[in-house]
Amino acid sequence: MENHKTKIPLVSIIMATYNGSKYLVEQMESVVAQSYPNIEIIVVDDRSTDNTIEILQQFLQQYSFVKVISNETNLGYIKNFEKGCSLATGEYIALCDQDDQWHPDKIKNMQAAIGNYPLLYCDSILCDEELKPIGVNISDRVNAIDFNSCLQQVVFCRIYGHATLMKKSFLQQAIPFLSVIPHDWWLCYIATFYGGIKYLPQPLVSYRQHAANIFGVVGSKTRKHNKINKAERNKLEMTRIRLRINAFYEACPDTLVKEKQVLKKLVKTYQNFSLVNNFQRMMLFFKYKDQFLASKKRSAIRKYLFCFKMFVKIK
Numbered sequence: 001m002e003n004h005k006t007k008i009p010l011v012s013i014i015m016a017t018y019n020g021s022k023y024l025v026e027q028m029e030s031v032v033a034q035s036y037p038n039i040e041i042i043v044v045d046d047r048s049t050d051n052t053i054e055i056l057q058q059f060l061q062q063y064s065f066v067k068v069i070s071n072e073t074n075l076g077y078i079k080n081f082e083k084g085c086s087l088a089t090g091e092y093i094a095l096c097d098q099d100d101q102w103h104p105d106k107i108k109n110m111q112a113a114i115g116n117y118p119l120l121y122c123d124s125i126l127c128d129e130e131l132k133p134i135g136v137n138i139s140d141r142v143n144a145i146d147f148n149s150c151l152q153q154v155v156f157c158r159i160y161g162h163a164t165l166m167k168k169s170f171l172q173q174a175i176p177f178l179s180v181i182p183h184d185w186w187l188c189y190i191a192t193f194y195g196g197i198k199y200l201p202q203p204l205v206s207y208r209q210h211a212a213n214i215f216g217v218v219g220s221k222t223r224k225h226n227k228i229n230k231a232e233r234n235k236l237e238m239t240r241i242r243l244r245i246n247a248f249y250e251a252c253p254d255t256l257v258k259e260k261q262v263l264k265k266l267v268k269t270y271q272n273f274s275l276v277n278n279f280q281r282m283m284l285f286f287k288y289k290d291q292f293l294a295s296k297k298r299s300a301i302r303k304y305l306f307c308f309k310m311f312v313k314i315k
Contacts, residue, residue, distance in 0.1 A: 036107035095161040095165035097186030117198040118170035119191040148196035151291035157185040
C-alpha cells in the first residue's frame with residue numbers, strides 16, 4: 001500500500017492564516033478529508049492574535065501530513081503565501097484560503113485534469129457567511145475559459161487562488177511574488193508564458209463571502225479602505241496600477257514581440273492623463289478589447305463603453 005502511494009505525485013496544499021478561527025475548523029476538516037491519497041498540508045500563520053494557532057495545533061497532533069509554521073513577524077497575505085509555497089515539497093501545489101470548504105474530490109479531480117498545463121483552475125459555488133449557496137457559481141459572474149495570452153490577464157484577472165492547482169516546476173518561475181499584485185493574479189499572468197491556463201468546469205469549492213474577505217464579492221468592486229479619504233485612496237490606487245502594469249511589462253519575455261509592444265504602449269499611456277495618452281489608451285483598449293476584457297462577462301455594448309471610459313481612467 002505504501003509503495004503504491006509513493007508512485008502517486010505529492011500535492012502540497014498551502015494555507016495562509018491570519019485571525020481565521022471563526023471558519024478555520026470547517027475548512028481544515030474539508031482539506032484533511034481530501035480523497036486524493038498523497039497530500040501534505042502546510043499552514044503558515046501570520047501572527048494571529050485569536051485562537052487560530054490552537055485550532056491548527058489540534059489538526060497537527062491528529063494528522064501526520066499537516067505542518068504548521070508561525071511567522072516571527074507579520075508578512076501580509078501575499079508574502080505569507082509565498083513563504084508557504086517555498087516550503088512545499090510536492091510536485092503540485094494548491095493554494096487554500098482559511099474560510100471556505102473544499103469538495104472531497106477537489107485535489108483528485110484537478111490533479112487528473114491538469115495535464116501539460118502549468119496551472120489549472122476550477123469553478124466555485126458562491127456562498128453566504130453561513131456557507132449556504134446563494135444560487136450562483138463564479139462562472140456565472142465571470143468568463144471562465146482557458147487562457148493562453150498574457151494580454152488576457154494584464155488588465156483583469158478573475159481566477160482566484162483557492163481554485164487553482166499548479167506545477168511546482170512552474171511556480172519557481174513566478175517567485176518572488178510582488179507586493180503590488182495579488183499573488184494569484186501574478187501566478188496566472190506568468191502561467192501564460194509557460195503553456196497557458198486550463199479551466200476545469202466543475203464547482204469544487206464552496207467560496208464563502210463575508211465582511212472579513214480581503215477582496216469584495218466576486219463580480220463586484222473591491223472593498224475600499226475607509227481610513228483614508230477619497231483623494232488619498234485614488235492616488236494610492238493610481239500608483240498601484242502603474243506599478244502593476246510596469247511589472248507586467250518587465251516580466252513579459254522579449255520573444256513575445258507583439259505582446260511586449262502592446263504592453264510598452266500601455267505603460268506609456270498609463271503615465272499620465274494627457275490628451276495624447278488618453279486617446280492612445282482608449283484606442284489600445286478598442287483594438288485589444290477581446291484580450292484585455294477576456295475575463296469580463298459583458299455584452300459587446302458594455303465592452304465598447306468600457307473602452308470609452310479608458311479615455312479618462314486607467315485600470
